[in-house]
Amino acid sequence: MLNTKQSYLFLLLTLLLSIPFYVWGAIAPVDGLPFGLPISVLMIFVPFTLSLLFAWRNGIRISSLFSRIFDFKQVTLWAGLFAIFCMPVVVTISFFLMKLFSLPLPVTLTFPVNEIPLMIVLYFLGAIPEEIGWTLMLSKGFAKAYGAVMAGIIIGSVWALWHVIPWSWAHPTSWIIGMCILNILMRIGMVYAFVNGGESLFYALVFHMMINISFGLFPNYGSHANPLVMSVVLLPILLLLGRIRKASV
Numbered sequence: 001m002l003n004t005k006q007s008y009l010f011l012l013l014t015l016l017l018s019i020p021f022y023v024w025g026a027i028a029p030v031d032g033l034p035f036g037l038p039i040s041v042l043m044i045f046v047p048f049t050l051s052l053l054f055a056w057r058n059g060i061r062i063s064s065l066f067s068r069i070f071d072f073k074q075v076t077l078w079a080g081l082f083a084i085f086c087m088p089v090v091v092t093i094s095f096f097l098m099k100l101f102s103l104p105l106p107v108t109l110t111f112p113v114n115e116i117p118l119m120i121v122l123y124f125l126g127a128i129p130e131e132i133g134w135t136l137m138l139s140k141g142f143a144k145a146y147g148a149v150m151a152g153i154i155i156g157s158v159w160a161l162w163h164v165i166p167w168s169w170a171h172p173t174s175w176i177i178g179m180c181i182l183n184i185l186m187r188i189g190m191v192y193a194f195v196n197g198g199e200s201l202f203y204a205l206v207f208h209m210m211i212n213i214s215f216g217l218f219p220n221y222g223s224h225a226n227p228l229v230m231s232v233v234l235l236p237i238l239l240l241l242g243r244i245r246k247a248s249v
Helices: 004-017 019-027 039-057 062-067 077-100 113-146 148-168 173-196 201-217 227-248
Strands: none
Touching (some): 004 019, 004 039, 019 148, 039 113, 039 148, 077 173, 077 201, 077 227, 113 148, 113 173, 148 173, 173 201, 173 227
């Protein structure tokens, strides 16, 4: 919905306006949030607020943004299946690869499947403020200017950078690097499937939700999730997706 110049400004403002949440999380961390989330999770409202402001500035009805939340009828079958199954498949294969190569895993494995309903509700709702920005406001414009893959790289790089400080409070550098790579790859897949699969915001919300659910179901709430391994698994899936789509055109 935004042109290229506006999109870059959107990304810059997202990073700058998130700084107070980084400071809050560093100085006065809050415990007891669902699934151990840091207080910086509130920065999801930064891209959301910017989306409303940019929409208003461009004469876009705010109600039209919210009406896209459940535009599931626009989702093509392949994009819908990709949104639902991509990350669960990636995480499952990664788990068995980690076992095969004796990478660190918990001694006692816990799979909180009884919490899936709560995860679905919280993570779907939590995805709305982000994806109205990353997907609805940015993806189509960047994809039109640079192509879906480069659009995914641009948005995914900022999406990853946006999370680096909160990640640094709980994870080592190697994990953060792997997660940055994974975020870029996931965003490439999301943008590609969004612009080629019906331009449905609902699709993006489901994909985002499944990212968090998949990490939450990884043994012991994702405590030993290895994003580098997941990146290695996801990359060929994205390459295969691109080839299948080209072959079907």
